Amino acid sequence: MWLVFKRVLKVMFCIAFGLVCGYGIGTGVHYWLTQSGFILGEWKGAPVVVICEKSTLEDGRLQIALDFWENYGYSHAFFHRDISKLCKKKEIINGFILINDGNVPTGILAQTRRAIVGTELVGAYIVIPNENTRLSKLVEHELGHAFGLGHYDEKGHIMNPVLERALPKFWIP
């Protein structure tokens, strides 16, 4: 009972702050998150992806994750490491997917915030703590959120909210 209650609290927290919680929040969350549909917004122009200065995410690791999404038609313009202090304010910037080191609530591995105007996705800010940047499937999963997707609790789906249940597979439910 307490577990369920805790999950509900966590979902309320995520919704209240406009966050999409990363892995590990449990399957009970799925129902809540998908109420508004699996695709929550779409980019009009391809976003530029930036690895913030403090992030230890490797270029090659990001490239694999970006290629994964490119295969499904989710394109980006290009990516680069932050050279112009774009991440300094830790805020969402229009036209960019920023990826930074940082803290996330206990029990989750990463977190993505998005700015959506109507159905248009205008910016995203991904926090992947440096100790988690090498975790398999995590970068793909968070990029999925940055490309406008919600969670899907089907075994093997990359947007499964539980890391152990996800595989690098994607389909639109």
Ligand SMILES: [Zn+2]
């Ligand atoms: Zn997630």
